[in-house]
Amino acid sequence: MSEYDYDLFVIGAGSGGVRAARLAAELGKRVAIAEEYRIGGTCVIRGCVPKKLLVYGSRYGAEIEDARAYGWDYADLRFDWSKLIHNVQREVDRLNGAYTRTLEKAGVERFLTRASVEDPHSVRLADGDRVVSAEYILVATGSAPAFPDIPGKEHFISSNECFQLEALPESIVIMGAGYIGMEFASIFAGLGVSVTVLYRGVQILRGFDMDLRDELAEALRDRGVDLRMNTNVAAVEKQGDGYRVVLEDGESIPASRVMAATGRKPNTENLGLEAVGVELGPNGRVVVDAYSKSTVDSLYAVGDVTDRANLTPVAIREGTAFVETVFEGCPNAIDYSFIPTAVFTEPEIGTVGLTEGEAREKTNVDIYKASFRPMRATISGRDEKVLIKLVVDAGTDKVLGLHMLGSDAGEIAQMAAIALRLGVTKQQLDATMALHPSVAEEIVTMRQKWEPPVPIKGSDAAA
């Protein structure tokens, strides 16, 4: 019999923590998990899932409008926010129940309370102020929205509150132009809210391929989103029922709501980690090795709290690899290359592999681009464009990156990720038969290399 209460204690029941707890319990390990908010974590409760449901909701207005040209007619089109958000919350509740039952079925003991690390083998539970012991502790506490330190920051809402809004605001100012900010800009704009995005950098979506950044910015502006780059906010003030966002140049913008989508911070505050010898990196992330082990042997960390690639499938994969490494004697280090990513704006972005800028830093590349009006828009008349771009290693012919803007770009990037990961070459893409008529057929029919007007190097790293 082990000297500890549990073989594994997991702090945080989100994507990474739930997966690790369940798998370890299914191996017959004695596992407990603590969650201070709701089982399911960010993805299920206030991230990917409710967000994607709002994305679907926000797209119907334009789709119904487009349907007129296809012969459909209707009268009295109205949108009811309370119905949408209520239905989204109902689905979140269902998933919260499903995740709870999964843990229960696997035999994981659940503590609905905050937990912190007491020593390398003990966890303090805030509820009842108890201490329990475990051979291994897994920190899977995720991350939380981080606000800029400016006067009036108490008026900000984050993505968390967007899922709880009782009423749809008439107007919203969104600070920040990362993927969360842009997705909410697109959701709100699709629902008829007047949206202004303020960002201090030169273009939206830093880190994505520059062509996608430029095309999406143009498409969102066409849809009425007021995108203001190189713009710094000085303060946020209450004004009547709403707010006033004061810019550093003295201009001010009135808004019913002000959202900060200015990044996230790993949840390591007051977790007791440093006191037991766990090294924290910049932004408070837990420093881990390739196997997710911290600087303390019995303490591992997975998911957003380690700030590696902050996505749900990555947290899940890290949780799985942790169990394989620690409990199955099968050390597994994750390969972080070719992680497909989507930005669920309208139009959508799907991307996998290196951007043109990143690739040019490493090697000589050939670029292939197709930009066209999708067939659907020929009848609807909507001013819509699809962009597909391939980044190819000029020496080996391997496809290093695929970047797409257009409908279903996320779904297409997921499939493309398989081929890119397997090392597909441009020649092999060319040899693949097209599926006609489809948008994705362009991926296998692009023949003409794109030549830059002037030689360029690493352009999409710009803020």
Ligand SMILES: Cc1cc2nc3c(=O)[nH]c(=O)nc-3n(C[C@H](O)[C@H](O)[C@H](O)COP(=O)(O)OP(=O)(O)OC[C@H]3O[C@@H](n4cnc5c(N)ncnc54)[C@H](O)[C@@H]3O)c2cc1C
């Ligand atoms: C608005 C939004 C949209 C997103 N969209 C996508 C998307 O489309 N695709 C995608 O792949 N990713 C998306 N993400 C990112 C994704 O949600 C995260 O990468 C993922 O949830 C990380 O999982 P995790 O297990 O590390 O942490 P989390 O899922 O955040 O779980 C951590 C859990 O720990 C709990 N916790 C924290 N501290 C303690 C403590 N001391 N004691 C007890 N419990 C604690 C928290 O309450 C939380 O439930 C989105 C995120 C946001 C915010």
